[in-house]
Amino acid sequence: MAFQLDPKIPSGPLEEKWTKHRFDMKLVNPANKRKFRIIVIGSGLAGGAAAASLGELGYNVDCFCFQDSSRRAHSIAAQGGINAAKNYPNDGDSIWRLFYDTIKGGDYRAREANVYRLAEVSNNIIDQCVAQGVPFAREYGGLLDNRSFGGAQVSRTFYARGQTGQQLLLGAYQSLQRQVARGSVTMHVRSEMLDVVVVDGHARGIIVRNLITGEITRHAGDAVLICSGGYGNVFYLSTNAMGSNVTAAMRAHKRGAGFANPCFTQIHPTCIPVSSEHQSKLTLMSESLRNDGRVWVPKKAGDNRAPNDIPEDERDYYLERRYPSFGNLVPRDVASRAAKERCDAGFGVGATKLAVYLDFKDAIERLGEDVIRARYGNLFQMYEKITAENPYKVPMRIFPAVHYTMGGLWVDYNLMTTVPGLFALGEANFSDHGANRLGASALMQGLADGYFVAPYTVGDYLARHGSLQAKDKVKTDHPAFDEAEKGVRDRLQKLMSIQGKQSVDSFHKKLGLLLWNHCGMGRTREGLEKALSEIPRLREEFWQDVRIPGEANEFNPELEKAGRVAEFFDFAETMCLDALNREESCGGHFREEHQTEEGEALRHDDEFAYAAVWEYKGEGQKPDLSKEKLEFENVKLTTRSYK
Amino acid sequence: MKITLHVWRQKNATSKGGMETYVVDGVSADMSFLEMLDMLNEQLIAEGKEPIAFDHDCREGICGTCSLMINGVAHGPDSGTTTCQLHMRSFQDGDAIHIEPWRSRAFPVIRDLVVDRSAFDRIIQAGGFISINAGGAQDANNLPIPKPDSDAAMDAAACIGCGACVASCPNGSAMLFVAAKIGHLAHLPQGQPERAMRARNMVAQMDAEGFGACSNHYECEAVCPKEIPVKFIAKMNRDFMKASLCSES
Numbered sequence A: 001m002a003f004q005l006d007p008k009i010p011s012g013p014l015e016e017k018w019t020k021h022r023f024d025m026k027l028v029n030p031a032n033k034r035k036f037r038i039i040v041i042g043s044g045l046a047g048g049a050a051a052a053s054l055g056e057l058g059y060n061v062d063c064f065c066f067q068d069s070s071r072r073a074h075s076i077a078a079q080g081g082i083n084a085a086k087n088y089p090n091d092g093d094s095i096w097r098l099f100y101d102t103i104k105g106g107d108y109r110a111r112e113a114n115v116y117r118l119a120e121v122s123n124n125i126i127d128q129c130v131a132q133g134v135p136f137a138r139e140y141g142g143l144l145d146n147r148s149f150g151g152a153q154v155s156r157t158f159y160a161r162g163q164t165g166q167q168l169l170l171g172a173y174q175s176l177q178r179q180v181a182r183g184s185v186t187m188h189v190r191s192e193m194l195d196v197v198v199v200d201g202h203a204r205g206i207i208v209r210n211l212i213t214g215e216i217t218r219h220a221g222d223a224v225l226i227c228s229g230g231y232g233n234v235f236y237l238s239t240n241a242m243g244s245n246v247t248a249a250m251r252a253h254k255r256g257a258g259f260a261n262p263c264f265t266q267i268h269p270t271c272i273p274v275s276s277e278h279q280s281k282l283t284l285m286s287e288s289l290r291n292d293g294r295v296w297v298p299k300k301a302g303d304n305r306a307p308n309d310i311p312e313d314e315r316d317y318y319l320e321r322r323y324p325s326f327g328n329l330v331p332r333d334v335a336s337r338a339a340k341e342r343c344d345a346g347f348g349v350g351a352t353k354l355a356v357y358l359d360f361k362d363a364i365e366r367l368g369e370d371v372i373r374a375r376y377g378n379l380f381q382m383y384e385k386i387t388a389e390n391p392y393k394v395p396m397r398i399f400p401a402v403h404y405t406m407g408g409l410w411v412d413y414n415l416m417t418t419v420p421g422l423f424a425l426g427e428a429n430f431s432d433h434g435a436n437r438l439g440a441s442a443l444m445q446g447l448a449d450g451y452f453v454a455p456y457t458v459g460d461y462l463a464r465h466g467s468l469q470a471k472d473k474v475k476t477d478h479p480a481f482d483e484a485e486k487g488v489r490d491r492l493q494k495l496m497s498i499q500g501k502q503s504v505d506s507f508h509k510k511l512g513l514l515l516w517n518h519c520g521m522g523r524t525r526e527g528l529e530k531a532l533s534e535i536p537r538l539r540e541e542f543w544q545d546v547r548i549p550g551e552a553n554e555f556n557p558e559l560e561k562a563g564r565v566a567e568f569f570d571f572a573e574t575m576c577l578d579a580l581n582r583e584e585s586c587g588g589h590f591r592e593e594h595q596t597e598e599g600e601a602l603r604h605d606d607e608f609a610y611a612a613v614w615e616y617k618g619e620g621q622k623p624d625l626s627k628e629k630l631e632f633e634n635v636k637l638t639t640r641s642y643k
Numbered sequence B: 001m002k003i004t005l006h007v008w009r010q011k012n013a014t015s016k017g018g019m020e021t022y023v024v025d026g027v028s029a030d031m032s033f034l035e036m037l038d039m040l041n042e043q044l045i046a047e048g049k050e051p052i053a054f055d056h057d058c059r060e061g062i063c064g065t066c067s068l069m070i071n072g073v074a075h076g077p078d079s080g081t082t083t084c085q086l087h088m089r090s091f092q093d094g095d096a097i098h099i100e101p102w103r104s105r106a107f108p109v110i111r112d113l114v115v116d117r118s119a120f121d122r123i124i125q126a127g128g129f130i131s132i133n134a135g136g137a138q139d140a141n142n143l144p145i146p147k148p149d150s151d152a153a154m155d156a157a158a159c160i161g162c163g164a165c166v167a168s169c170p171n172g173s174a175m176l177f178v179a180a181k182i183g184h185l186a187h188l189p190q191g192q193p194e195r196a197m198r199a200r201n202m203v204a205q206m207d208a209e210g211f212g213a214c215s216n217h218y219e220c221e222a223v224c225p226k227e228i229p230v231k232f233i234a235k236m237n238r239d240f241m242k243a244s245l246c247s248e249s
């Protein structure tokens, strides 16, 4: 049975939808809020902001994260900045323009109403963060500074040196800790959610493993919020943290939540290239660098001269050449593909030839080294630590890497999944970025969802479906908890009992490489079919031959990783299937069969202007596809052009 | 490169630990320090032994999860660097390296090189925030903040909460961590209303957690991967003194 997908978009003009909806939503009386318990999985920008805000409102909140502190969620690593439609620079920005840029940047595969709301609340986020003490960059007059980011022609990005994510997360973390002190939020660190409990069709709890002791616990609640981040680590090498995973989203999916557009993954153009097979992760060089850095390769294929020995007229500034109006600031998908194109054609640089230059020479000559240091000092330092090269003197070498995932759990306008009472926020949902996310928009979305959307919509759900009386509440002795806990224990037991020969990482690396080759920057029917036949074979081998030392009832990082890799295997199949189904190129999804003569992505709007929503049908079974048709009433679908 | 490692192994919080010796061969200079440990762990797993547990997540010097005393220095020999940013090119073929967990009464060992730093969260709970609920904040530009103030706030706010300051202090003091948070908020107008109470409560919690006192060794500044200066400690002491005087009057 396919899903009945009702996006619940409020009626009325775009600009009035959210205001009207806020009025139409039911409220929970202040005295009744403490009668509800809300479970939040994740303490990143989305989860941290949601847990803090719900706690402030008076709900009881249980918040979980796998790190040793809620301050360490991977949102901390975001460097570049956060967008808002403040128009402080007076350069023509507006809510409408931010909405339009985001829809267009997403290659017309996102829902208009959600994106408009995102643009609308963006300004409140900046106000909120400043009030919390987030030290955004300022000008000498004391007012906030802005910079530009890819895919936009206005300066709307707020930033805190190269540590914007850290500062925003610390803001949310501090608010969260304040609620912990008040007793409204209970924080469970080093805790991994391993299943969702669904009773009578509604999400009513979760099963958790304590990562220090291995203890399995049950937690009941009136609503469950999945804020567990993205699934980029399915590729093994990515800019995500080592622990980032798809487990929570996948468990929700297996309990009935539709998974939307899993093939929409973002490959970021400016990362430090892979140097060896021992590489464990990739490091992003913020997109903001493209404000002042110029991307080039030698005009002659296989030119082995040192970059500074290559004269100006023998350099190909290919982004400026191909896209004169946006130049080095084209959106990420376009910049990544252009780099791949040059490297495939033999113009790559460095030892592996899988890199292009990002050069600051002109900017340093124009502005001076001090200005560049003030803008990007910590990024330059990070680059030098990893590569032992000084980017003030030698151009950086960069190459695209997996960075962000636009796909995620399908949610309606209220951020609720196809399972009532189960919500998804932040990178874990699919809602706002379509097929490609613009820079500085993920932080905005995570905080919008957490501070300004979920506190209303979760309340509306509770007012309509929650029970106020303790006797009517689902308790942890309900048979659904027995069943879910048994499933979790059996699975851990099965993993521990394999005692094979190969390490968890070796499987993860094989899976990652397979996906990078066939479901990465360029995808073909043939490659995807190959991946789809290889994944089950590799998964089978994993379940026969993985070796996990130690015990299940102790601190056991290998067991943690094994559980995550097992979910990645199941997820990888759906991702490839989705990529195979989508016979078009759009945003981060580039099917080589569908391109223009100039090598640009070719969309097929009449066939594919929909969100592909997959329904889990059991292990090894093909998932069912449902479609949410995307209606564009306010923007005209055009071919994205950054020329 | 061939490296000899002497590593602290401890099964759990209650068991007694000890140093064990391992040899890793084929280490390349471009590997990160943690990738070298990954390699050793792969080797141990292949030999049927238990891998070494260590904390890490972002592997790019920002989350504050990684720790490790490397040859007696928190985060190893390079200054302004976390363990995960350290590369093997900082060592030489044939080197012997000693690796131990953070050592402090307030950071009990969980396993091998992993310690419990939840005391830091409790210090923040005591007052390391500005009391503002979501919604209702005024326009962000209504209150200009002089750039030097905002830059100073950012210098302090760069703290990643790793705990290197505590691990390197002969007294196991958390002064630099606490001073960084107090300094961050004290440099901003939004942080003023709760300034005195914040300093008093956070310092009280720090003492309650069993962190030692500061006797001006400044080892913390030397190892801080974010190079947070000890001048914030002096500023915090002033705030704390003022707060104590006010509360007595």
Ligand SMILES: Cc1cc2nc3c(=O)[nH]c(=O)nc-3n(C[C@H](O)[C@H](O)[C@H](O)COP(=O)(O)OP(=O)(O)OC[C@H]3O[C@@H](n4cnc5c(N)ncnc54)[C@H](O)[C@@H]3O)c2cc1C
Binding pocket: A041, A042, A043, A044, A045, A046, A047, A048, A064, A065, A066, A067, A070, A072, A073, A074, A075, A076, A077, A078, A079, A080, A081, A082, A083, A164, A165, A191, A192, A193, A194, A227, A228, A229, A230, A239, A240, A241, A244, A245, A247, A248, A284, A403, A404, A425, A426, A427, A428, A439, A440, A441, A442, A443, A444, A446
């Ligand atoms: C290097 C880097 C730089 C970036 N720079 C920018 C930028 O400049 N601007 C921008 O807008 N965006 C940027 N992004 C994207 C942005 O940072 C993320 O999309 C966003 O922070 C995600 O926030 P989140 O709250 O959804 O998830 P996260 O911050 O990833 O948080 C996930 C949380 O879920 C928890 N969790 C996960 N699984 C489980 C489980 N099973 N059980 C319990 N807990 C679990 C984790 O512990 C964590 O607390 C960047 C991303 C990266 C990787």
Ligand code: FES
Binding pocket: B055, B056, B057, B058, B059, B060, B061, B062, B063, B064, B065, B066, B082, B083, B084, B085
């Ligand atoms: S692992 Fe994040 S700072 Fe080292």
